[in-house]
Amino acid sequence: MKTNSTIPLKVISAMLALTVSLPTISSAASNKTLVVTPASHVQIAADRSAQIVPLRAVVEKLGGEVLWDETSSSVSVKYLGHALSLKIGSNEAVIDGKAITLQSAAQLVEERTNFPLRALNEALGTTIGWDDQAQAIIFDKTDLTGKATAFIASALGSSTNSSTQFFSANLGSVATAESIKQFFGNVTSQLGSYKGVAKLTSDKTIVHENVRLTLTFEKSEIPFVLRFNHGGEIDDFLLDSSAAMKLEGYKLPSYANSETYNEKEVMIGEGRWALPGTLTLPTGNGPHPLVVLVHGSGPNDRDEWLGALKPFSDLAVGLASQGIAVLRYEKRSLEYPAQLSLLPNMTMKEEALDDALTAVNQMSNTEGIDPKQIYVLGHSQGGFMMPRLVEADIDKQIAGTVLMSAPGGSFFDLLEKQFSYLVDLKQMPPQSLDFYKGQFAILKDPNLSTANPPKEYSLGYWFMDLRGYEPAEKAKTQTGKMLVLQGGRDYQVMPEQLDIWKNNLKDRKDVTYRLYPKLNHFYTEGEGAMSTPQEYLKQGNIPSEVINDIVNWVKNK
DSSP, X not given: OOOOTXXXXXXXXXXXXXXXXXOOOSSOOOOOOOOOOOHHHHHHHHXXXXXXXXXXXXXXXXXXXXXXXXXXXXXXXEETTEEEEEETTOSEEEETTEEEEOSSOOEEETTEEEEEHHHHHHHHTOOOEEETTTTEEEOOTTOHHHHHHHHHHHHHSSOOSOTTTTBOHHHHTTOOHHHHHHHHHHHHHHHOSEEEEEEEXXXXXXXXXXXXXXXXXXXXEEEEEEEEOTXXXXXXXXXXXXXXXXXXXXXXOTTOOGGGEEEEEEEESOGGGOEXXXXXXXXXXXXXXXXXXXXXXXXXXXXXXXXXXXXXXXXXXXXXXXXXXXXXXXXXXHHSHHHHHTSTTOOHIIIIIHHHHHHHHHHTTSTTEEEEEEEEEEETHHHHTHHHHHHHOTTOOOOEEEEESOOOSOHHHHHHHHHHHHHHTTSSOHHHHHHHHHHHHHHHOTTOOSSSOXXXXXXXXXXXXXXXXXXXXXXXXXXXXXXXXXXXXXXSSOTHHHXXXXXXXXXXXXXXXXXXXXXXXXXXXXXXXSOOGGGXXXXXXOOHHHHHHHHHHHHOO
């Protein structure tokens, strides 16, 4: 996915803010879903050359644009790159620049243009039907493109349809038409008025079919994703701010030996929170030890792709090339951002911990995996939550943990130092730092009521759940081999965090530490005493030294 070079940094920042702007809903919405017509019925409707439909009503509900020229009594229609031009009373029309003859001419009846449905479908590349009594489009179950543009039309355009009509039961249980209105209201307040869909593509995973739209606003274009379940219902959606920060140019590391491993798509969990993932399995006789990769903060994909870097891809192929299987998967906050953000009192448990534990349990019953050698590697926030994951592993299925750049002390103190550094680099406004300092001061107040926080508090329950939590302190009384890794130039999780782990775990004999003086937070090399965000835009890979340290630690029973 290419970065959109037209999006300025301040707009990217706004997009990041918007991804968490959905309000929490305490009461469930009524479950409104569209009763779709079977494909055979839609085909019958589409083939009815005699069926005449109100052109503007159909096209605008679909998400297209209709323009009327009073002088020439002509109509122009635009939809996803298709163009239709016609004149009232004429059997001639132009579709995408090609003249055609209509079986019946368009007619103006009571100031509305009536047009043959079959011809409209041919012009727009659609297969829709039309319920004249309900004044509603009939979609085939598999017509995800039509549903996607119709959803955008109801949320941002002139369509009067309910924005929740295509929602799955899971999304409909937490999202209401009002919350959708508020969400897109936040978008237009920052990016200006909505102009239309500039581009649409689709792809599929084992869990969802994704329709990706580029939405054009007055100030910018932004990528938007609708995730459909395999029943053709909208199961989630997101403003894909991460797309603007993903660069082409990633290369597999030199230590990857593709002849020594195979990769396959797997589904982690089932039901509401099922996640698509990749299992990288060494060739040869098993069972093999396995490392489950757990993401850092934010809506990460299975590779932890940021800039030109894919550290989880590096880890997967590097470890598998030396006989260690690796599981990586999409983070819940990327696969289900709307559903997750609308949960009341969402914490790190719902965001990441539950899925990591599910992955461990599932892999313990997977062919080719040694259930006695399942390890979990947590990067950044993933390592920060590791003591909680170990505590939740009541069946003791985790053989050991790897912490890569994991905060060991107060999360609030760490973020304040990180943000101060970014202010010094002039990559964060001082006002933002002041805001977070004020929020963290509220969170540190021992008299704070989490049930009734002061009106000045606005960070949500996720941060409240971390009050008093210091992972290195919690890990003191735990057991199980640990490998703690740290980059010496990491500005996000500073090297001093490694000292916090060492000081707290000095009495434990099952912990190994490694410091890499030249590496940053994503374990690539750079220059200077401390890294900067710009380093993530340069192609690089995790050094073989780090891979070998993990391999030796896993195999040293």
